[in-house]
Amino acid sequence: MSEGEKKRGFMSWYFGSNLLMRILIGLILGIVAGLLFKDKILWVQPFGDLFIRLLKMIVVPVILFSLIVGTASISPYRLGKVGVKIIVYYLLTTVLAVAIGLIFANLFKPGLGLELAVGEVAGFELKKPSLVTTFLNIVPTNPVEALSKGDVLPIIFFALLFGIGLSFLLESDNEELRASAKTVYNFSNGAAEVMYKIVGGIMEYAPIGVFALVAVVLAKEGPRVIGPLATAVGTEYLAIVVHVALVYGLVLRLYGLRLTKFLAHAKEAMITAFVTRSSSGTLPVTMACAENMGIPKGIYSFTLPLGATINMDGTAIYQGVCALFIGFAVGRHMPLSDQLIIIVTALLASIGTAGVPGAGAIMLLLVLDSVGLSVDPGTPVAAAYAMILGVDAIFDMGRTCINVTGDLVGTAIVTKTEGELDISKWA
Numbered sequence: 531m532s533e534g535e536k537k538r539g540f541m542s543w544y545f546g547s548n549l550l551m552r553i554l555i556g557l558i559l560g561i562v563a564g565l566l567f568k569d570k571i572l573w574v575q576p577f578g579d580l581f582i583r584l585l586k587m588i589v590v591p592v593i594l595f596s597l598i599v600g601t602a603s604i605s606p607y608r609l610g611k612v613g614v615k616i617i618v619y620y621l622l623t624t625v626l627a628v629a630i631g632l633i634f635a636n637l638f639k640p641g642l643g644l645e646l647a648v649g650e651v652a653g654f655e656l657k658k659p660s661l662v663t664t665f666l667n668i669v670p671t672n673p674v675e676a677l678s679k680g681d682v683l684p685i686i687f688f689a690l691l692f693g694i695g696l697s698f699l700l701e702s703d704n705e706e707l708r709a710s711a712k713t714v715y716n717f718s719n720g721a722a723e724v725m726y727k728i729v730g731g732i733m734e735y736a737p738i739g740v741f742a743l744v745a746v747v748l749a750k751e752g753p754r755v756i757g758p759l760a761t762a763v764g765t766e767y768l769a770i771v772v773h774v775a776l777v778y779g780l781v782l783r784l785y786g787l788r789l790t791k792f793l794a795h796a797k798e799a800m801i802t803a804f805v806t807r808s809s810s811g812t813l814p815v816t817m818a819c820a821e822n823m824g825i826p827k828g829i830y831s832f833t834l835p836l837g838a839t840i841n842m843d844g845t846a847i848y849q850g851v852c853a854l855f856i857g858f859a860v861g862r863h864m865p866l867s868d869q870l871i872i873i874v875t876a877l878l879a880s881i882g883t884a885g886v887p888g889a890g891a892i893m894l895l896l897v898l899d900s901v902g903l904s905v906d907p908g909t910p911v912a913a914a915y916a917m918i919l920g921v922d923a924i925f926d927m928g929r930t931c932i933n934v935t936g937d938l939v940g941t942a943i944v945t946k947t948e949g950e951l952d953i954s955k956w957a
């Protein structure tokens with residue numbers, strides 16, 4: 531059956547139309563319904579809760595399998611200079627991205643004054659682990675327990691080690707070991723793909739989930755939430771612009787490349803990422819842009835897929851901004867120690883974020899968890915998270931665009947340092 535025929539099947543008017551459009555319609559209808567019907571629309575709450583539950587359901591398997599596959603695909607022996615350089619670039623720029631996101635969030639304080647905690651569920655308490663415990667807890671004493679409890683950081687740690695171990699075995703001299711490792715790799719790869727399919731399916735439900743979440747928030751809180759949410763979105767976009775101008779601009783200049791020329795070469799990938807909200811989906815376009823920049827295939831065929839998997843500057847910015855938004859919204863002002871934890875967890879979370887629409891919002895759950903703001907149904911934190919989720923498509927467009935841009939910047943400068951960049955394309 532062709533794609534077209536499939537789309538003409540069950541509820542084709544729904545599944546056949548543009549998802550982003552549907553989400554935006556859900557968002558607008560949710561705002562209108564919430565403001566218009568107030569308390570009478572609260573019955574839709576379970577539909578929103580269902581969306582959050584579906585997202586939480588997928589967190590553990592997505593991280594586990596995508597990280598195992600991502601790490602195992604990097605050959606430890608062939609990693610070489612290019613690999614080390616690009617990984618250092620990816621990690622450093624992501625840390626800068628969260629920091630910029632946090633700086634702007636501290637400046638604009640999105641969510642301040644929402645006071646969601648006031649008059650909400652009684653007995654709500656903020657659990658706040660200490661810095662040292664948080665870092666120590668990254669190492670699980672029992673990985674299976676971490677998986678069953680959904681402790682995301684220990685799962686990430688374990689998955690990374692598992693992937694590295696697997697990457698060594700895949701290159702083993704012992705044929706039998708190599709074959710078994712290949713089986714484990716193929717299984718993990720298949721499982722990761724299945725998870726992406728499920729995420730895709732959950733996103734088909736997003737328009738309804740978004741409608742319900744937004745309607746309930748507006749019914750309960752009234753129009754006063756629109757300003758803070760708009761501030762959060764504005765903060766993300768501003769941080770994105772500054773990150774591009776400052777970090778990418780400086781890094782490129784340091785290696786004798788011009789930002790304007792870079793943007794002219796990268797614009798197709800940036801636009802595609804903006805509208806598809808998927809780094810992985812944009813990969814073919816990103817590769818074409820790299821080709822136009824005069825980067826050899828030998829380099830970008832390694833750095834770009836790796837970047838689409840682990841390098842998410844936009845997602846990191848978003849997580850910094852939204853963690854603070856939620857903190858402000860529930861009246862929790864994050865001290866520096868919390869913000870340092872956010873930098874570390876947002877870095878890890880962005881590495882574990884799959885390059886598909888909405889994945890960053892799922893990983894935000896883990897950043898929140900790390901500073902004691904867990905999204906439990908009925909709590910103010912859940913209400914604040916629901917607000918963010920309601921407008922996730924808007925956040926996602928900006929962050930995905932930058933995720934892809936960052937991969938291209940890194941690839942361009944690493945190529946330059948290797949002396950393999952075709953400079954004639956930059957004249």
Ligand code: ASP
Nearest residue numbers: 808809845885886889890
């Ligand atoms: N949609 C983003 C991407 O594909 C990931 C995210 O949701 O943050 O890069």
